[in-house]
Amino acid sequence: MKKMKKISIIMLAALTAFSMAAFSACGSSVMHSADSSSAEPSTVARTDDGGYSCDVFAMDTTMNIKAYGGSKAKQAVADAAQKIYELDSELSVVRKTSSVYKLNNRETDTVDGSTADVLSESLRLAGATGGAFDPTIYPIVRAWGFTTGKYKVPSDSEIAELLTHVGYDKVSIDTGADGVAKVTFSDDKTELDTGAIGKGYASQVIHDLFRDEGIDSAIATLGGNVMTVGSKQDGSSWTVAVEDPKNTDDYAGYITLNDEFAVTSGGYQRYFDQNGKRYIHIMDPSTGHPVDNDLSSVTIISKSGTEADALSTALYVMGLKKAEDFWRTSDMDFGIILIDTDGKKYVSEDIADRFSVDSGSFETIKKQA
Ligand code: AMP
Ligand code: MG
Numbered sequence: 140m141k142k143m144k145k146i147s148i149i150m151l152a153a154l155t156a157f158s159m160a161a162f163s164a165c166g167s168s169v170m171h172s173a174d175s176s177s178a179e180p181s182t183v184a185r186t187d188d189g190g191y192s193c194d195v196f197a198m199d200t201t202m203n204i205k206a207y208g209g210s211k212a213k214q215a216v217a218d219a220a221q222k223i224y225e226l227d228s229e230l231s232v233v234r235k236t237s238s239v240y241k242l243n244n245r246e247t248d249t250v251d252g253s254t255a256d257v258l259s260e261s262l263r264l265a266g267a268t269g270g271a272f273d274p275t276i277y278p279i280v281r282a283w284g285f286t287t288g289k290y291k292v293p294s295d296s297e298i299a300e301l302l303t304h305v306g307y308d309k310v311s312i313d314t315g316a317d318g319v320a321k322v323t324f325s326d327d328k329t330e331l332d333t334g335a336i337g338k339g340y341a342s343q344v345i346h347d348l349f350r351d352e353g354i355d356s357a358i359a360t361l362g363g364n365v366m367t368v369g370s371k372q373d374g375s376s377w378t379v380a381v382e383d384p385k386n387t388d389d390y391a392g393y394i395t396l397n398d399e400f401a402v403t404s405g406g407y408q409r410y411f412d413q414n415g416k417r418y419i420h421i422m423d424p425s426t427g428h429p430v431d432n433d434l435s436s437v438t439i440i441s442k443s444g445t446e447a448d449a450l451s452t453a454l455y456v457m458g459l460k461k462a463e464d465f466w467r468t469s470d471m472d473f474g475i476i477l478i479d480t481d482g483k484k485y486v487s488e489d490i491a492d493r494f495s496v497d498s499g500s501f502e503t504i505k506k507q508a
Pocket of ligand 1: 334
């Protein structure tokens with residue numbers, strides 16, 4: 140099914156929200172806090188289906204947050220937008236005031252709050268994925284130009300040198316009872332980046348914020364991360380489309396969600412071409428090169444936004460067979476939708492009955508191979 144048609148059926152009113160009349164400021168506090176001099180306040184718009192919606196640009200991507208439930212939904216959307224800006228300011232690798240920037244530049248060795256939380260989760264998930272997801276890959280990502288858009292293919296010797304500083308085992312984090320965490324690097328040049336987990340973490344944070352504020356129906360898209368709170372207002376599940384990696388104007392399939400997260404990692408989302416070869420933004424930490432395997436997208440369905448985001452990146456790095464095996468043996472609870480480079484779809488059996496396609500078929504991944 141073509142995207143525009145689908146959008147009118149299931150997609151969040153977000154995409155049409157700004158053509159409607161009733162705007163009100165999200166709240167004067169909803170500013171891009173680190174750059175407040177130049178920031179535009181986000182606006183919360185009333186949607187034609189009785190919700191409140193806000194568009195946000197943060198973490199280098201466009202986001203939309205939408206909630207239902209009268210005036211408390213309006214306030215909750217404003218609060219969620221504010222929270223995302225705060226997290227962006229804390230976790231950014233490029234803003235000199237961010238906690239992660241200060242850690243990377245050895246201006247501090249302690250962090251707290253969300254930064255401590257997301258870094259602990261990053262190290263846990265790096266271990267759980269055998270380093271396929273590795274928050275210390277940043278110097279490699281930067282060398283290929285993905286942080287600036289000035290893309291280049293680094294020399295083998297540059298990659299080899301940078302790789303000596305990569306490895307999640309070079310970082311430890313020790314969180315005290317007061318929530319303050321001491322971060323220790325065993326290598327002077329090791330740096331951290333939350334690019335593969337930050338949006339998922341942020342989606343988890345706003346999910347919990349909505350629950351705390353008494354919202355039981357909300358949906359948000361943070362780049363390739365979708366968060367749902369509860370169900371739609373009529374009690375039916377949310378339907379989320381999975382992009383076709385070969386043709387992003389089209390959808391590969393649909394998954395229904397209820398109080399869950401769906402996160403997609405795909406080589407098609409960010410890449411550059413040089414001398415007839417494609418280089419994507421997801422790196423294989425074992426080689427220092429962009430992943431070039433048999434997958435073109437990985438979607439994780441989970442009750443944890445943080446796990447969903449880290450795992451989408453990790454399983455992409457693993458490739459089809461290892462990703463399937465990881466799902467079979469992991470003690471984490473999640474479903475997977477894999478699309479290989481031939482466009483073939485593979486869906487884990489735990490979620491297969493709520494996945495659908497417009498045409499063609501998909502293979503079910505069984506727990507017992
Ligand atoms: P995602 O879109 O969630 O798969 O995250 C991809 C982003 O995370 C990239 O743009 C890089 O900034 C960073 N990244 C790339 N490869 C890895 C990796 N293997 N582990 C952790 N972060 C990565
Ligand atoms: Mg990710």
